[in-house]
Amino acid sequence: MDSAEAKHKCGVFGVWGSPQAAHLCYTALYAQQHRGQESAGIATNEAGQLRAHAGMGLVPEVFNERILSQLKGTAGIGHNRYSTTGSSRSCNAQPLMREYIGGQVALGHNGNLVNADLLREHYEQRGHMFQTSTDTEVILVLLASHHLSHDDPVVATLQHLQGAYSLVFLFDDRIEAVRDPWGWRPLVLGETTEGAPMVASETVAFDALGARFIREVEPGEIVTLSDRGVESRRFAESQTPAHCIFEHVYFANPSSQLFGETVQIVREKMGAKLAEEAPVDADYVVPMPDSGRSAALGYAVASGIPYREGIVPNRYVGRTFIQPTQSQRRTAVQLKLNVIDEIVRDKRIIVVDDSIVRGTTTRGKMAQLRKAGPKEIHLxxxxxxxxxxxxxxxxxxxRTxxxxxNRTQEEIAEFLGVDSMHYLSLDGMLSCVNRPADNYCTACWSGQYRISPDRPVNKLDLERNQLRMFTDTST
Known part of the structure; x- marks a missing residue:
């Protein structure tokens, strides 16, 4: 992954009926740390009283034993965040917790709403003041507005949402876990060895807890965790799925079960298909750590070219795509990677990575590799x-x-400073997964969208609206 690149990710988790709820949330968030490194938060329920703590940074930076001991209760939800709506600020850290006529509620959200801007404008015009610049707060405002007028305010709220969302609501008497009708983002159901039900973004969270994976939460389904156990209801008919295949390409942990398949196996298949589509004579296949390893292994096995670790990561530098500014990302890249000169010098090297988005840091990586003296670099x-x-x-x-x-593959290779480059084809990528091709969202590659936004969407739209509202009320 070109580290100035794709950022999406959030990770959610919820557990009901465990005296170690806060610690389970902590461990699950740690296991899902790859899904977001900007902020982390946990909310717990003790006898109907909700408490929450959230802050900026990695999970162990936000929490310690003293804080966890204060988050008492037998139920809890957790959230790791990378900002895709609203900037990286403490007020946007989740779970968001609010009080309304129905009581208290906390919410964690993975995904993006494409109609959040319109919904927010509607409520601002009615005099509502928002405290954050996230689309998640829009969901809470909708929930509060529907509490008195609907028998099932959660369902009434969801019927207004358009876009991708995997949600965990914590109420005083239950957790509601929700997946949008297209199933864009993953959400899975499991249980502890003691039988406490839980939900998470990825099965790797269950593995870390020694818990059992039961099934995926279905698109258009609400799963309720409470003292009555696990209950299910639908709020919408399932659409033809739009599973984000980028989860398989990059985002998810290789050990996770995702959309019915193990991520590691899918990535190895993608690497093998790439070797079939783009063969080249070389001495070594070298992965771009860490995200290129699985595909590089598949490429090496399929091509018969030896696999060598010629680029070594610094384990103490986070996934660089999550750094919030370009200068921070550039510095992090230099710290993160060390090229082993003796392996690559005078050799023909095939470098395998999972994706390139903006290309700026990939260019820096290739320049760093070129200094070590390889004969050829094939990306x-x-x-x-x-x-x-x-x-x-x-x-x-x-898109700009x-x-x-607006660049050809040859122009991209020249910009990056490599001797050749090749992308896996769309059909080739889709041939590496088990579901039918129309079960995956491929919009970022194909330009074919299941839902088109009502207006152009930008990460900071809600933040600009918040500033505008503040200015209007101050003048």
Whole structure:
């Protein structure tokens, strides 16, 4: 992954009926840390009283034993965030917790709403003042407005939402876990060895807790965790799924079960298909750590070219795409990667990475590799060229900043400073997954969207609206 690149991710978790709820949330968030490194938060329920703590940074930076001991209760939800709506600020850290006529509620959200701007304008015109610049707060405002007028305010709220959302609501008497009708973002159901039900973005959270994976939450389904156990109801008919295949390409943990398949196996298949589509004579296949490893292994096995670790990551630098500014990302890239000169010098190297979005840090990586003296550098990417914006939870909404926008493959290779490059074809990528091709969202590659936004969507739209409202009320 070009580290100035795709950012989406959030991770959610929820558990009901465990005296160790806060600690389970902590461990699950730690296991899903790859889904967001900007902020983390946990909300718990003790006898109907909700408490929450959230802050900026990694999970172990936000929480310690003293804080966890204060989050008492037998139920809790947690959230890791990378900002895709609203900037990286503490007020936007989740779970968001609010009080309304119905009581208290906390909410964690993975995804993006494409109609959040319109919904927010509607409520601002009615005099509502928002405290954050996230689309998640719009959901809470909708919930409060529907509490007295609907028998099932959660369902009434969801029927107004358009876009991608996997949600965990914590109420005083239950957790409601929700997945949008298209199933864009993953959400899975499991239980502890003691039988406490839980939900998470990825099965890797269950693995970390020694818990059992039961099934995926279905698109258009609400799963309720409470003292009555696990209950299910539908709020919408399932659509033809629009599972985000970028989860398989990059986002998810390799050990996770995602959309019915193990991520590691899918990535190896993508690498093998890439070797079939783009063969080249070389001495070594070298992965771009860490995200290119699985595909590089598949490429090496399929091609018969030896796999070598010629680029070593610094484990103490986070996933660089999550750094909020370009200068921070550039510095992080230099710190993160060390090239082993003796392996690559005078060799023909195939470098395998999962994706390129903006291309700026990939260019820096290739320059860093070139200094070590390889004879040739052949770059292979295990997904197609990204040419279109994503409106459903990945932070590349501006097509003009995408390296593949209005560039040929040869022009991209020249810009990156490599001897050749090749992307996996769209059909080739889709051949590596088990579901029918129309079960996946491929909009960022194909430009074919299941839902089109009512207006152009930008990550900071709600923040600008908040500033505008503040200015209007101050004058």
């Amino acid at each position: 292979r990417i295990s997904c197609p060229p990204i040419r279109h914006p994503c409106y459903f939870g990945i932070d590349f909404p501006d 900043k995408l390296i593949a926008h």
